[in-house]
Amino acid sequence: MSSNGKFTGGSLLFNVLQEHGVKHVFGYPGGAIMPIYDALYDSEVEHFLCRHEQGAAFSAIGYARASGKVGVCFATSGPGATNLITGLADALADSIPVVAITGQVPTVAMGSDAFQEIDVFGLSLACTKHSFQVKDVSELGEVLHQAFEIATSGRPGPVLVDIPKDIQVAEAQPLHAVKAVQFERDQTKADLTQAQALLASAQKPVLYVGGGVGMSEAVPELRAFMKTCKMPSVATLKGLGSIDKDDPAYLGMLGMHGTKAANLAVQQCDLLIAVGARFDDRVTGKLAKFAPNAKVIHLEIDPAEIHKRRFADASVLGDIKVNLPPLAMPLSIDDWYAHCLAMKADYGWRYDHPGDSIYAPSVLKQISDVMPSNTVVTTDVGQHQMWAAQHMEFDHPSNWLTSGSMGTMGFGLPAAIGAQVSRPLDPIVAVTGDGSFMMNVQEMSTIKRFQLPVKILLIDNAKLGMVRQWQDLFFQGRLSETDLSDNPDFTMLANAFDIKAKTITDKNEVNDAVAEMFAHQGPYLLHVKIDAEDNVWPLVPPETANDKMMEKGK
């Protein structure tokens, strides 16, 4: 019901949200979305006020990724809507189901360059799976249902619904006039004949696991498949957590900052089984030299990804959860399996680091070892992100939230907020860097308001570290605009938001500080100062084959 006692378009929105089981939304009000916020006033849906619309979008993404549900965010027209755009781009690039609702100026004012008017529909074309602009209140219920269906079906993605202010206040028909649809998975089984033949004859197969496995809820099927096949495996950044971390032949992440064993195994294999992965450029390095001896089986839900960057000798189109189990078969690959185990042992991580300063990979490994298995780790983007991907382990991909394809700095803190809202009893750790943290630092206000017990691990090298590393390696050390030595006092900053904080600079302080962070009941910021010169290794330089990686001290 709205403030005038009528059942309006705004009321209908909350009806539909509840019909889809939405309990939490993230947003920021403004002029053109006021009738929706008026209807929110009486709604059972809980709204989390973020302090920037980009924060609301990332919180919706974090919520969706940690829970497997649809994330919902609200913004007003004009600048509110444009502030959502980066979040929508991130959700599209990582295939995350998000429904974004924007207010729009009234239909009579549209196209007149009205106050806070922007053509958000036009803006959305490149950064949503689909978008709607509602011009008649009679279409609103149906459109909102379609938005949820499109966001979750097939390869998921963000959907934007732009609702002009007069549609929000117009009298509407309550929900019973609108069909609530139960969406069903497509159970169609693909033809596996070719894939089975390739797998049966492979001498040196590798399983290459991407984000699609977690998104199709196929982690149990994947692990069962691996128990039968017993083959070496690697994961993409988004696929981390899918493979059983204790599987002896799991070689870790592949690609630009992948492990040496993972990259060498893929380069040497004769069959690559890509499951919910898309041969991204950060995975393949120089595409023409990627897995040069391998035939490819590609299991994928999006037809447009088949043959897009790498020809698939056998393509299996459809739901991985349906198609992976019947492909399982015992393999006789003992020599290859032993070779991969030997590479894993030979090229394992080393944590020795001279001097008293703190080595970030050690801290992340230590946290990974002590954190409960239901912990959700979010990251921002840069060196800390790659260190976390390399040195932390997860039991499930929904416990690892990182901006993969878009690589959006500012993702980690609001994503952690969304994750904490969706999983209030689980520990949430936002691993961030001093550059990224400042990009959505205002969201500490959201943490304060809702007393969310998010733990922030801020790895601070007073640099825009990854760009600095590249400037050192590939731009003759010309350090252009990567110095952040005038960062604020981060503990004081956290304290200003009533967040307990501590700074550590010496490796002897790490144990106690990590214990204190996890023991603290509320939000906590652990500020870890590290050497500015520490680099992420290994690194496959741009346009280089993945076996030609640069390594520490070489």
Next chain:
Amino acid sequence: MNQHTLKITASDQPTVLERLLQVSRYRGFTVTGMTMFPSNESKQLDIELSVASEQPVANLEKQLNKLFDILDVNVENKETQQCRA
């Protein structure tokens, strides 16, 4: 450059053309001609789209097929036609 003509059936939505053109451009196809026939009875549009690109036309066909408002895509001349400059 390879020339192709696509016959497309789409929902009669005011936004469908923008979406079609955005995807064609982003995926590396230059639109060299377009004709649209609205069909009021079925609320569908028949669109004939001519494109030129170095990319395989299947890339565009598959991306267009993913669009919610695009109901059917047929590539008329699947065989590559070379442009004569």
